[in-house]
Amino acid sequence: MINLTIDNQQIEAEEGKTLLAAATLAGIDIPTLCYHPAVPSAGACRICVVEITGGGQPGLVPACAYPVQEGLEIQTESERVVASRRMTLALMLARSPGATIIQEMAQEYGAEPVPMDKGDDDCIMCGLCVRVCQDVIGQSAVCFEGRGHERKITTPYDKQSEVCLGCGACAFICPTGAIDPADYCPHPLETIPNDFNCGLDTRTPIHIPFPQAVPNKPLIDRENCIHFITGGCEACKQICPADAIDFDMTDEYVTEKVGAIVVATGYELFNPDVYAEYGYGRYPDVVTSIEFERMVSASGPTTGELVRPSTGKPPKTVVFLQCIGSRREQGGLPYCSKICCMYTAKHAILYKHKVHDGQAFVFYMDVRSGGKNYEQFVRRVIKEQMATYLRGRVAKIFPSDGKLIVRGADTLSGTQVEIAAEMVVLAPAMVPAAGIRNLAQTLRIGYDEHGFLLEAHPKLRPVETNTAGVFLAGACHSPKDIPDSVAQASAAASKVLGLISHQTLTREPTIGIVDEETCNACFECEGACAYGAIGPKELKDRKGEVTAVVAYINEGLCQGCGACAVTCRSKSIEVQGYRDDQLFAAINATGR
Amino acid sequence: MPTNKLYEGVSDWLQSAVETLSAAGMTVIAPTQGEPGVVNLTRVTSAEAIAERYDNTLLPLKGQFFPITETLLEFERCEDGDVEIQTEPLPAPDEVIVLGCRPCDAAAMGTMDKVFQWDYDDVRYRARRDRATLVAFACTTPSPECFCTSVGGSPHGDEGSDVLVFGLGGDDSGGRVLLKVNTDKGRQFIDRLGDRVRPASEGVQPPSPPELARRFDTDAVKAWLDEGFDSDFWQQMALSCLGCGACSFLCPTCHCFDIVDEATWNRGQRRRNWDCCSFSLFTLHASGHNPRPEQFSRCRQRIMHKFKYFPERFGRIACVGCGRCIRACAAGRSLAEVLTEVDARQKG
């Protein structure tokens, strides 16, 4: 360890560290522009100069490049230092008057631009981008070119660089934000829509899926990550101080033996663009309720500001349309999605909170507000928030003069209404999550024509399925609001606990039994079994010697369908409860 | 009235017989040609239907008296819990003439009679037997599988038949024949034929039977069987046996049967069906114990029964050498060969 003094403070530092690193570790702030811990120092910008006042040769040295020495005494804000920085900044300000960080630092050090040719380049020639590209990314896509005032940062021959990966490390690291990688990069640099915000904003390949995500850790989107596309970059790995990046990590199939499965796959929204009359997807100001939800969210794309996507200005008139796809026998779904009435009312309130002078209209079929305090809530929206509820359907939405004309019927007054709206919010139907049929078939549970999963009995066994050990919770079963989902989830959880709290499993006795005397061990039954419940069993005599191998049905896995029994030619498998003699008697009785 | 008397039949005696007997309300059963190569006993009303040339019928004569399946009784469970039982009526009393079985099959009825009429008299068998007259046609061309002479029979054997018919022309039946009356029943049959048969002229003798080599000696066989129960011969002998019942079902002397109920929920029949000692389940107890668990022990039983047990019990061999079992054997096995080997073993 090396002892030295910085700003009269005794500190210890590892040998080989720079003064800058040692100071930063000690909590002493030394400004710099061209330094980054992941990039070898060059001492290019001279902002980090400090004064050696003792213990060595006195003078100004760049803190980012000067190694610690035993007994060194350093001042970081001495007059000489400040003067030096002021001069440096003055020169920089002259060259790059537009760079925000330079403006700020210049102001801090009281630097005035020197009277020379005013530059218009934000680049301060620190070369950090060149170093990161060469030393960290290893590509050397950017370099210095020219001499004197001709000197600039560019790609070889000013052409888009074939070696550029488009990683953006240069842009990321540039202290003044002077680099647009699109200038250099031959690869298309697409923006990635942020799914959580319904694509209303973008995100980087490395991102945290949504603010409440658990665990709240960033992840790499492999499909968009330069490293996974080209094999290069790895900038994040170089930069990450915690060394947390592991490109070799892959998605895993996790196999767990479980005693119960709760299916809670939730819902998706019906895609309203099938209804051309509403113009969703064509008119930017026609949004779905979930998009609206994100817009008014403080963590959303507009940080809670409600603006029209087309103009960025708050909408003064918003029309909410309920039952988009729901309760529509033809061209839609016959069922009521149950939650739309209530969230639309909530949205009307939120809207008024965001846009005080705005007017909300709601087109509805019926207001279904069965639930504790639900009806009162809707009444409040109508009375206190002055939302206009119109009973009827909207026939057409079309743009006109920067607005959307919503033409619909008010069936209560029997009139045609036309509203010039600045935003239209659609409340699409709830549909089961994609892939639900595959899942249901995998789990051998029933589903209805829409894909909602079937409970074992609508009244008596509402959270169980016909497959023992599989339970349902939430909107995978039917449209549900949050309290209903929580209630069902609680019920499912308690069913699971009830199931696994016993030492032994109680199940229906309807299972296959093999007659070991007559089993031929052809194992054709194995092929017929959808549950993998059939396997070989060794029969042993008293001495423990294997006398025969026969089929064995695992009574925990068998569901009692009987496909094996039909496949068995020697009729060596009986299904309890549907035994051959029982069925024989039943068939005999048909002849009475 | 003396039996063993010879009569001559004129060339159309057969046609006349069928017509006369049918007209008298009798049932005439005769060998008829079915599919190519297959002759079986069926009811006929005209002599034209009768097969002209045949070695033997595919199915043995026994089925006429001991059908492959027959109803013993019918029952019905009534609503009040009672059961109504109706014993199947005995076969109708109209007379049956079997016209043209082979001497071996007729002889086999002697074996059948023994078992169905000892101690208990099987009335169903008895009724069918009593009403039937057996008119056998002597064999002219025994088939290569025939071995009647080895078991005490002959292509011209008398035993069992009421009348034995010898063809004097080439055919079995069509031309001029000599009818030998063996029993009173046979006499009655002759009487019914009227002028189509007449006492044979003096000196007319039946033709001599065709040559049929004697292949083994039943006394030697019996002697070996007396000691040979535990011989390893049986295992070797039985290896190729597939355990089917073709030999037994086609055998004119095999008589094992099963009694089963066949019913819907409230009514049904109790039936008697042919069964076979070669079947693995034949002797299986409900407990799972099987006194004859291996195929060889069942093969042994079949041979022992025919050539040792039955003779000991009833005084005659339960085999007439018709050769059906050899013709029917799926594996090409031959009872005659087995017995020839047994004979050879006994004789060293």
Place this chain on the structure above:
Amino acid sequence: MIQTKHDQDDTAQWQPRIVAFLCNWCSYAGADLAGMSRLSYPASIKIIRLPCSGKVDPMFVLKSFERGADMVLVSGCHPGDCHYTSGNYHARRKLKAFRELMSFLGVDPRRFKFSWVSAAEGAKWSKLVEEITAEARELGPFRTFPEAAKTEASQ
């Protein structure tokens, strides 16, 4: 004294006897739904409930005919919807082959029906039974399926 069913067949009131094998989860529930929905259908059908159409052994069908059925129906879940994943697929394959076999042996294939009826299809069930009953009535009593010979074997 002991009559066979056909002794009574030729009356004007003749009703076909249809034996139906229904899977527990779809078709039986569908028939149940038809009842709950107060849909009526002919009483000619005699239902035997099984866990799955895949449990229908061809012997059941054979035995039903032996016992005097004029028509046999097997009904299960629609393809893909089997409670046991694939029982109905197994049934479809086996019973098609069985129908072909019976037809080959001269048994009228119209006497053997197969249908998909889901738990939600009470209306389909009642309509189906109406239709097949009408067809069975048209086909008339199934006399051709062999009974045990009344007379003894002629061999």
Place this chain on the structure above:
Amino acid sequence: MSRAMPNVPATTDDHALIPMDYTSSKMRIASIVDETSDVKTFRLTFCDEQEGEAFDYRAGQFGLYSVFGAGEATFCIASSPTRKGYMECSVKRAGKVTGELHQCNVGDIVGFRGPYGNWFPIDLMKGKNLVFVGGGIGLAPLRSLIWNCLDLRDQFGEIAIVYGARSVSDLVYKEELETWRQMEDVSTVLTVDPGGETPEWEGEVGFVPTVLEEANPSADNAIVITCGPPIMIKFVMMSLEKLGFGHEGIYTTLENRMKCGIGKCGRCNVGNLYVCKDGPVFSYSQLQELPQEF
């Protein structure tokens, strides 16, 4: 009526034939006793009173019982011919007919034809000491004879009964076993196989042959009647030899599969004998003459 144990195989000539049409008499189940988990004793009475009065049989004979629709099965008559007016059989559930019979209720009608077969040589047994050795359901035929002898107690010498089963719950006729135990002129030894005893069990624990040897009945002027599982019989015979019993004085009864009961169907044929006609009762010396196919 059948004859007892022919010394010479029967032929058709030596007596009048009995007509046989295989029909069954109807009998009503008068009572059912659950002996063990799979054995029930049925008491049957003839539906036709006249038939009932004419019915006579001897201990050791059997009959063909039928449940209409299921078929016929053979069981020995388990009650004593000295007890008139009814007949009993004990049936272990094993196959189709026995399974159906177990489903029957009191009042149901079953079929019966019989009695068939020979019987225990009770005339030879008079004045002799009797040793009954039974195992499991094999007590049923012995029970007929035991009660027969007990009902004519003064005609016999000492009577000893050795009976065992796999476990206490497998013992049949439990009440009667207790009655025999209480009788002063009958020595009754009951046993269960090791492991089959219960805490309350007061009898012996051990296999029947071992217990028989311990009981050590005298071979003098004695006749043994035994019935049980084949393996038990085998070891009982060895024990009896040790105890000095001759083969002639040991009788047992065979249970071959039968269909006709009258020496025709061929199933019970063993050697030149028909178990249904020449048996089911055989002396041990007779059995030794037979092929071992029973």
Place this chain on the structure above:
Amino acid sequence: MSPEASTAQSLAQTAAEMLSQGQVALVIGYAPTEGKRLSPPVFVTTPEEAQRLGFDSRCFGNLSVYLWSPQVRQMGKTAVVVKGCDVRAVNVLLRENVIKREDIVLIGVRCGGVGDLPAHKCTVCDCRDPQGCDVVVGDAVDQPDGAAEGRYSAAEALEEKSLDERREFWQRQLDKCIRCYACRQVCPLCYCKRCIVEKSTPQWVETSAHPRGNLSWNVVRAFHLAGRCVGCGECERVCPMNIPLGAINQKMAKLMEDEYDFRSGMSPEEKAPFTTFSTDDTDEGIL
């Protein structure tokens, strides 16, 4: 030397070698015998007896039926003489775990067809050269031309008839059945320890040889062989009542080939149609 004599010599030599080297304990083959309609099976346990082995056009039998006989199994490792068509039965037995490949030795014999006519199966044979055998003997033989067309001719001839004609035909044929079960016993694939007809609780198939019981028996047997029958024709050959059982089996085999592109016994790894399914199976005829 005639081809038959040279085949016999190779068979005898092969079998004698296997037996003397202890490779097998038993060789099952054919013993052609003068004056017989059928060359019966022979069970050879010593090199000397191997001289009895031979092969000619009377070797109808499918000897694979003996491979699972308990007595044969007791004797130890067994070699069996198989024709190309018999190998198909062996393949099914392997597929259904009845026998293990390591327990048997297959001596294939190239066959130019059996029977006088020859048999139908031989005129449509496409497997005269035995596949998958440990040893193959005999001279090369030609496959008959156009084998595939006539493969199911017996079934097709009946298919062309009307329903009533077929009913009439089969009633007459099946009424002949005497329930001797020779068809079952000779079938290499009827290896059930307890045949369904022998299960009495309940008695699905009536044992009486009346028309009802006979139809049930033959339907159930045909169904149990559907997708398994290799068309060896043994059942039809041995039927003492000459019932054309082959036509029924052909019908089912044709269905399997038409619907599922499946021919049984072509390899031991195949999966039988009735142990699996396809979601694409036809819904035709389903209401």
